[in-house]
Amino acid sequence: MRRQHYEVPLERSDYLELKRHRNSCKPENFGKWLGGFGAGKRLAVDLFSGAGGLSLGLERAGWAVAAAVDFDERALQTHAANFPGMSLHMDLGNPDERDRLVDMLAPAKIDLVAGGPPCQPFSRAGRSKIRSLVEHHGRDPHDRRKELWSAYLDVVKRLRPRAVLMENVPDMGLGDDFFVVRTIEEQLEDMGYATQVRLVDAWKYGVPQHRKRLILLARNDVERFEWRQELEHDQRTTLRDAIGDLPVLPVVPTERVGQRELPYDEPSELSKFAQDMRKWARKDRVWDHMTRRVRKDDAEIFSSMDSKTLYSEISPELQRYKADHFTDKYKKLDWADLSRSITAHIAKDGYWYIHPDKDQPRTLTVREAARVQTFPDRFRFAGTRSDAFRQIGNAVPPLLGEAAAEALLPVGDEQQTEGGLQPQWRTVRRDLTAWAEGQRESENWYQLPGEHMSGLQAAVVAILSGTRMQPTQLAAMVEVVRGRTSLSKAALEALAAAAPTEAAKARVARLAAVIGKSSLWSDEEKVLEHLKLKPAEATLYRLLVGEDLLLVGQGALRVAARLHGSDSDRTNRLSDGRVDLVKLVGAGEDAPLRMAALRLIGSSFCRAKEPLCHACPLSKYCVARESVSDDLFTDALTGTHGRETMPTQAREPGRTAGRR
Numbered sequence: 313m314r315r316q317h318y319e320v321p322l323e324r325s326d327y328l329e330l331k332r333h334r335n336s337c338k339p340e341n342f343g344k345w346l347g348g349f350g351a352g353k354r355l356a357v358d359l360f361s362g363a364g365g366l367s368l369g370l371e372r373a374g375w376a377v378a379a380a381v382d383f384d385e386r387a388l389q390t391h392a393a394n395f396p397g398m399s400l401h402m403d404l405g406n407p408d409e410r411d412r413l414v415d416m417l418a419p420a421k422i423d424l425v426a427g428g429p430p431c432q433p434f435s436r437a438g439r440s441k442i443r444s445l446v447e448h449h450g451r452d453p454h455d456r457r458k459e460l461w462s463a464y465l466d467v468v469k470r471l472r473p474r475a476v477l478m479e480n481v482p483d484m485g486l487g488d489d490f491f492v493v494r495t496i497e498e499q500l501e502d503m504g505y506a507t508q509v510r511l512v513d514a515w516k517y518g519v520p521q522h523r524k525r526l527i528l529l530a531r532n533d534v535e536r537f538e539w540r541q542e543l544e545h546d547q548r549t550t551l552r553d554a555i556g557d558l559p560v561l562p563v564v565p566t567e568r569v570g571q572r573e574l575p576y577d578e579p580s581e582l583s584k585f586a587q588d589m590r591k592w593a594r595k596d597r598v599w600d601h602m603t604r605r606v607r608k609d610d611a612e613i614f615s616s617m618d619s620k621t622l623y624s625e626i627s628p629e630l631q632r633y634k635a636d637h638f639t640d641k642y643k644k645l646d647w648a649d650l651s652r653s654i655t656a657h658i659a660k661d662g663y664w665y666i667h668p669d670k671d672q673p674r675t676l677t678v679r680e681a682a683r684v685q686t687f688p689d690r691f692r693f694a695g696t697r698s699d700a701f702r703q704i705g706n707a708v709p710p711l712l713g714e715a716a717a718e719a720l721l722p723v724g725d726e727q728q729t730e731g732g733l734q735p736q737w738r739t740v741r742r743d744l745t746a747w748a749e750g751q752r753e754s755e756n757w758y759q760l761p762g763e764h765m766s767g768l769q770a771a772v773v774a775i776l777s778g779t780r781m782q783p784t785q786l787a788a789m790v791e792v793v794r795g796r797t798s799l800s801k802a803a804l805e806a807l808a809a810a811a812p813t814e815a816a817k818a819r820v821a822r823l824a825a826v827i828g829k830s831s832l833w834s835d836e837e838k839v840l841e842h843l844k845l846k847p848a849e850a851t852l853y854r855l856l857v858g859e860d861l862l863l864v865g866q867g868a869l870r871v872a873a874r875l876h877g878s879d880s881d882r883t884n885r886l887s888d889g890r891v892d893l894v895k896l897v898g899a900g901e902d903a904p905l906r907m908a909a910l911r912l913i914g915s916s917f918c919r920a921k922e923p924l925c926h927a928c929p930l931s932k933y934c935v936a937r938e939s940v941s942d943d944l945f946t947d948a949l950t951g952t953h954g955r956e957t958m959p960t961q962a963r964e965p966g967r968t969a970g971r972r
């Protein structure tokens with residue numbers, strides 16, 4: 313029955329057992345390993361290592377991985393076969409297991425703790441998956457994996473390495489206003505680390521696929537993260553560079569495609585990338601160049617497609633899925649372009665990874681997927697074909713790991729400073745907080761959260777935001793409700809009388825819904841509902857009543873970009889712009905105050921044209937000041953142009969204006 317339905321035999325591929333690496337070790341031999349293979353090496357620990365993509369990146373950058381930890385036994389088998397050191401099966405969510413790990417590592421001097429806590433709960437796709445599992449299968453809604461970043465941080469706290477590297481999906485930051493990321497950075501700063509967060513395109517570091525990742529770096533020796541120069545678009549590694557040299561596989565529908573071991577004929581011209589991938593591989597052999605059998609109808613579809621073909625454009629009699637639901641069910645890759653991002657989904661089906669050659673109507677093989685993730689050909693994956701796909705899809709691409717780790721290499725003879733660093737951005741935030749606290753006492757009081765700000769006042773400011781009013785007119789209106797915690801009819805009439813335009817009067821009229829409702833203000837959701845606040849108004853209201861969120865407005869983004877010396881407010885406000893902003897907002901109870909203060913600086917001083925830098929409270933830290941301001945002459949007269957050392961992130965290669 314099944315066979316008829318699927319047209320291809322359901323099969324489990326053979327199971328690949330791998331021998332441990334000759335320099336791998338067990339916990340009981342770790343002391344000996346430290347005195348032998350590990351002696352004199354810069355040591356790293358890879359938490360949530362999976363098969364070892366990040367471990368390989370660390371190795372390429374000059375570290376030896378003393379211990380890798382994961383909960384997936386097959387991935388650990390892969391790790392143990394490919395790396396020296398310990399490959400440990402542990403649940404890091406369990407505090408006892410973490411104690412055991414820290415005890416085990418006590419005799420070693422760990423220079424770097426790296427890893428990517430499981431990312432499914434952070435990604436949009438992962439969240440909806442978990443939500444639906446909760447709804448439909450009664451799964452426990454409290455997913456402990458969500459908290460694994462704090463387990464990771466706990467290990468860092470106890471090992472106190474010189475450097476830290478965390479990798480995750482961009483949504484770990486973008487999905488929650490960088491709340492968790494800001495918290496992690498603050499905790500690392502408390503321990504004396506300088507930190508950096510970047511949203512990185514993996515292809516800019518040689519990875520032949522579209523893949524954006526969030527990288528968090530920290531170090532306690534110097535406040536400097538020097539990344540290598542990013543590749544330009546025409547220097548990217550194309551799919552042809554990545555897999556064009558691998559043997560052509562004949563495809564007969566429903567028959568096996570490829571094999572565990574095949575002959576390899578090195579072409580006369582091998583791309584630089586392929587040369588790198590072939591290092592240490594057996595010269596005349598390629599392993600794991602195999603994939604799923606292909607259905608007859610799929611073979612027909614694959615041959616008829618090109619890289620632009622949408623599912624709805626496939627011949628209707630061949631469509632098995634609803635074309636309006638599965639718009640991108642099939643994706644044929646393009647020889648001349650990057651691959652689609654390889655994810656663990658490739659273990660389920662390969663339809664997003666259809667080989668670009670029309671004469672090979674099939675999906676990518678294990679070896680091709682490994683190449684696209686930048687695993688070299690010598691690297692084998694334990695288990696079945698599906699296990700290999702899953703391990704590859706879940707991995708950090710080694711070349712990306714290498715680039716990130718390089719930014720943490722020791723610089724000259726710099727030693728860890730006693731008590732750690734006082735990062736420059738922490739100083740910027742301290743000054744910003746102090747300035748904002750002072751502003752609460754000024755005519756700008758209504759722009760800042762704090763004890764002085766009642767829900768009513770915040771609602772009035774939020775409702776009037778977006779009207780074309782002079783700041784003095786807005787200030788005069790808000791003054792009407794200053795000190796009030798509920799709205800009377802008389803106060804509403806006074807507000808209406810103070811409104812300078814018909815548009816402002818119309819907005820004030822919306823407040824009639826809350827007259828006399830003094831108990832309403834303790835329930836934020838009810839306030840939003842009664843006043844029918846639009847999304848932007850609701851965000852401002854929430855910020856003014858002290859909620860920790862990012863209000864990504866043009867003014868605040870401009871301040872952040874100029875302080876960093878980047879152009880993120882113009883080129884990439886939703887991702888890099890936010891990354892610049894969060895560095896200034898930071899975490900903790902004063903984060904909302906700083907967020908509001910940045911908004912205020914953006915509207916009062918940091919104007920798009922002719923900013924008032926001489927009056928700006930952050931001018932001494934601002935990288936862009938000299939290029940955007942014409943007030944240097946004024947400064948020379950007033951003697952106010954003192955500059956502190958530039959914050960680290962501002963000096964980072966590839967982040968100066970126009971080079972992103």
Ligand code: SF4
Binds near residue numbers: 917
């Ligand atoms: S110093 Fe000038 S350019 Fe820099 S943030 Fe302040 S106002 Fe903007």
